Amino acid sequence: MSLVQLSPRVEELRRLLTDFVQSECIPAEAEYQQALGSGPQRWQAVPAVMERLKRRARKLGLWNLFLTKEYREGAGLTNYEYAVLCEIMGHSPNIAPEACNCSAPDTGNMEVFAKYGTAAQKERWLKPLLEGRIRSAFAMTEPAVASSDATNICTRIERQGGGYVVNGRKWWISGAGHPNCAVFLAMGKADLAGGKHGQQSIVVVPAGAEGVKVVRPLTVFGYDDAPHGHCEVVFDNVWVPAENMVLGEGRGFEVIQGRLGPGRIHHCMRSLGMGERAVELMVARVQSRTTFGRQIVEHGVVLDYIAKSRMELEAARMLVLRAADMIDKVGAKNARKEIAMAKVLVPSAVLAILDRAIQMFGAAGVGPDTPLAEFWAGMRTLRIADGPDEVHTRQIAQLEIREQNAKMAARKRSAAGVGPPKL
Numbered sequence: 531m532s533l534v535q536l537s538p539r540v541e542e543l544r545r546l547l548t549d550f551v552q553s554e555c556i557p558a559e560a561e562y563q564q565a566l567g568s569g570p571q572r573w574q575a576v577p578a579v580m581e582r583l584k585r586r587a588r589k590l591g592l593w594n595l596f597l598t599k600e601y602r603e604g605a606g607l608t609n610y611e612y613a614v615l616c617e618i619m620g621h622s623p624n625i626a627p628e629a630c631n632c633s634a635p636d637t638g639n640m641e642v643f644a645k646y647g648t649a650a651q652k653e654r655w656l657k658p659l660l661e662g663r664i665r666s667a668f669a670m671t672e673p674a675v676a677s678s679d680a681t682n683i684c685t686r687i688e689r690q691g692g693g694y695v696v697n698g699r700k701w702w703i704s705g706a707g708h709p710n711c712a713v714f715l716a717m718g719k720a721d722l723a724g725g726k727h728g729q730q731s732i733v734v735v736p737a738g739a740e741g742v743k744v745v746r747p748l749t750v751f752g753y754d755d756a757p758h759g760h761c762e763v764v765f766d767n768v769w770v771p772a773e774n775m776v777l778g779e780g781r782g783f784e785v786i787q788g789r790l791g792p793g794r795i796h797h798c799m800r801s802l803g804m805g806e807r808a809v810e811l812m813v814a815r816v817q818s819r820t821t822f823g824r825q826i827v828e829h830g831v832v833l834d835y836i837a838k839s840r841m842e843l844e845a846a847r848m849l850v851l852r853a854a855d856m857i858d859k860v861g862a863k864n865a866r867k868e869i870a871m872a873k874v875l876v877p878s879a880v881l882a883i884l885d886r887a888i889q890m891f892g893a894a895g896v897g898p899d900t901p902l903a904e905f906w907a908g909m910r911t912l913r914i915a916d917g918p919d920e921v922h923t924r925q926i927a928q929l930e931i932r933e934q935n936a937k938m939a940a941r942k943r944s945a946a947g948v949g950p951p952k953l
């Protein structure tokens with residue numbers, strides 16, 4: 531759903547993408563899982579069906595849609611237009627985003643290379659990422675420190691000769707298990723003398739560099755999310771040339787802010803798609819079974835579940851579309867309150883919807899025969915990943931207080947006859 535009339539091109543993309551997701555991605559989900567198999571094999575090869583779907587998406591023009599019009603390498607859409615399309619991919623979150631080369635963490639990493647990369651970095655990393663030939667990971671979080679405050683990150687990036695030596699232990703690094711993961715963007719301290727926000731830097735670390743060890747894949751409520759996974763990774767005396775520094779020493783915060791702005795709401799956009807699929811499944815299910823002499827849908831409480839789910843999904847979508855529109859109009863920095871509100875509200879709303887859908891399926895809802903349990907597990911992590919709810923809530927409150935105080939000050943100035951009120 532869109533609040534404004536979309537251009538004929540975006541309408542056509544929407545039609546093509548809906549058809550691709552419904553008739554090719556969702557039907558491929560079972561084949562994909564089966565081909566992944568079990569045990570170590572799950573990390574060794576990407577099921578052939580994915581490469582087939584990637585070729586198909588590319589042919590249909592459903593490729594790299596996330597990279598908005600300020601990047602010459604992108605599809606030329608606005609964030610708002612992408613929000614409408616990204617939600618459709620969210621109906622099949624394990625297949626459609628990767629098939630369309632629009633999956634995290636590559637999207638954020640490609641934005642970093644496109645926005646801050648040197649010509650050489652773009653040629654070596656951005657080009658194959660945009661072509662879907664390699665994948666990438668973003669390595670910030672560390673087991674030893676509370677990483678929701680990125681000033682705590684303590685991996686060292688030390689200048690040595692013509693390059694840097696990286697030492698540190700990271701975990702929950704999404705994508706690090708993927709057989710095609712060729713590159714990490716790693717965060718660490720290069721300049722201990724810099725101020726609180728001037729110590730962190732981001733360097734490009736090739737996955738094949740000596741000293742890079744993927745220690746183990748972690749699981750999310752038992753799901754391994756193979757073949758990309760979320761892994762513990764050690765950088766043990768990894769040497770990289772000086773030109774692998776992104777943007778400059780001590781500029782890591784600038785880079786992560788650029789990376790996480792639109793990237794945070796991409797997760798929200800996909801979440802809406804998962805919420806829509808949950809509602810579809812719930813509504814079909816409650817009309818297909820009978821208890822105590824009537825269809826499950828005829829029990830009053832179930833109507834309440836359906837209505838609440840629809841209302842919450844619509845409200846969540848408004849917030850996502852508004853944040854996307856704000857990014858387009860005033861930039862991610864000035865839209866940070868709207869981004870944070872979507873990042874907090876959407877996963878919680880969709881979690882509640884998934885929970886109701888699971889309930890309507892009874893025991894089947896927590897098992898492997900519907901996507902609901904896996905969606906729930908993934909959605910629950912979004913209340914933590916990319917910054918926990920509390921950190922974003924704190925930022926929303928701080929920005930709200932600042933805005934209210936500015937309004938009050940303007941009114942006081944106006945009452946004192948010092949210029950017009952600035953609202």
Ligand SMILES: Cc1cc2nc3c(=O)[nH]c(=O)nc-3n(C[C@H](O)[C@H](O)[C@H](O)COP(=O)(O)OP(=O)(O)OC[C@H]3O[C@@H](n4cnc5c(N)ncnc54)[C@H](O)[C@@H]3O)c2cc1C
Nearest residue numbers: 668669670671676677678702703704911915916917918920
């Ligand atoms: C599935 C998944 C994928 C991930 N992928 C990546 C990835 O690709 N790359 C990467 O670098 N990281 C990744 N992460 C890590 C994620 O970004 C971090 O877990 C997150 O930033 C929180 O850091 P932490 O785990 O160290 O929690 P901590 O910083 O230890 O915080 C723990 C809890 O403290 C509370 N808290 C923290 N600050 C405040 C506050 N100001 N007010 C009130 N309460 C507060 C919150 O409830 C928080 O959950 C991923 C995590 C998951 C689960």
